[in-house]
Amino acid sequence: MSIQDLIRPTIKALKPYSSARDEFQGNSDDMVFLDANENPFENGVNRYPDPLQRTVKSLLSELKEIPQSKMLLGNGSDEVLDLIFRAFCEPYQDNIITLPPTYGMYSVLANINAIGIKSVPLDENFEPKVDAILQQADEHSKLLFLCSPNNPTGNSFSTKAMKSLVENFNGIVVIDEAYIDFSNAESWVSQLEKYPNLIVTQTLSKAYGMAGIRLGICYASEEIISVLNRIKPPYNVNELTQQKAISQLEQNERTQEQVSDILKERDVLVDQLNSINYVAKIYPSDANFVLAKVDDATKRYNQLIEHGIVIRNRTTQPGCENCLRFTVGTPEENKILIDTLKSI
Secondary structure (H helix, E strand, O other), X not given: OXXXXXXXXXXXXXXXXXXXXXHOOOOOOOOOOOOOOOOOOOOOOOOOOOOOOHHHHHHHXXXXXXXXXXXXXXXXXHXXXXXXXXXXXXXXOOEEEEOXXXXXXXXXXXXXXXXXXEEOOOOOOOOOOHXXXXXXXXXXXXXXXXXXXXOOOOOOOOHHHHHXXXXXXXXXXXXXXXXHHHOOOOOHHXXXXXXXXXEEEEEOOOOOOOHHHOOEEEEOOHHHHHHHHHHOOXXXXXHHHHHHHHHHXXXXXXHHHHHHHHHHHHHHHHHHHOOOOOEEEEOOOOOOEEEEXXXXXXXXXXXXHHOOOOOEEOOOOOOOOOXXXXXXXXXXXXXXXXXXXXXX
């Protein structure tokens, strides 16, 4: 099945909105802009932002070795995911496949867009059940979401399983790599040329420490990116976000140092958690958090709250009974956490 066969008919027929900044394609130096009904008095944000975020994309292009034509930026990854739903899923007709326990927004966005959900839980090792997933898929299964490294489990899925799914699922495979910068696994961005049905999403919210600016990234074929560009809001990434992203991306060495520090602290956290008698199991992590099974997750969660520490109680998630998720903090924060866990 081709990508064109997967696109909703209404999206194919859509005439996209053309903003003032879309229509003017020339060199902006020394130009007088009287086209967008902006306030003319300069204050740094009186002009509309670049609708295609070219400077941000140029920096990402250098870092990821991917051409700008194969990327789309969004107001957080959630906007990127929502655009994917609207491009490929027909309301009240199509469905998606999710692999719980996983990121909850896939199901939320499906419900918002009136899309069915087929859930195929991960196995006891938190790996995809390839045969079961492919058996569940039908002609209306348009999207398959693979979160790797996975949230909340922290593990990266096996390359063999993911390759089988990308090659055999007759729809779009979305690989969510929000935590890829903490993993030794190779990003699937390098496989875009090989798999036209592949979309890879990343973010500046985790390793790059930019959760507050809301910037999500989508990497895909030019064909898919062109479809998403047709339906995205004209100025979906604001000027302040773009400026902050540029500043952070230009300091990539600092980001890598912080990632290295977080990974060292993750090892310390795991080592200390192993010494706590009510911690039954610590799951392998390729992310900036650790999932641990305890004797009574709700009890321990509430005890930590009483001591001024907020973590995530994941006990209601499939396969995560009595599991707590600990984000790796600073050395000082992690010491407070461990000292408190040992005292309760």
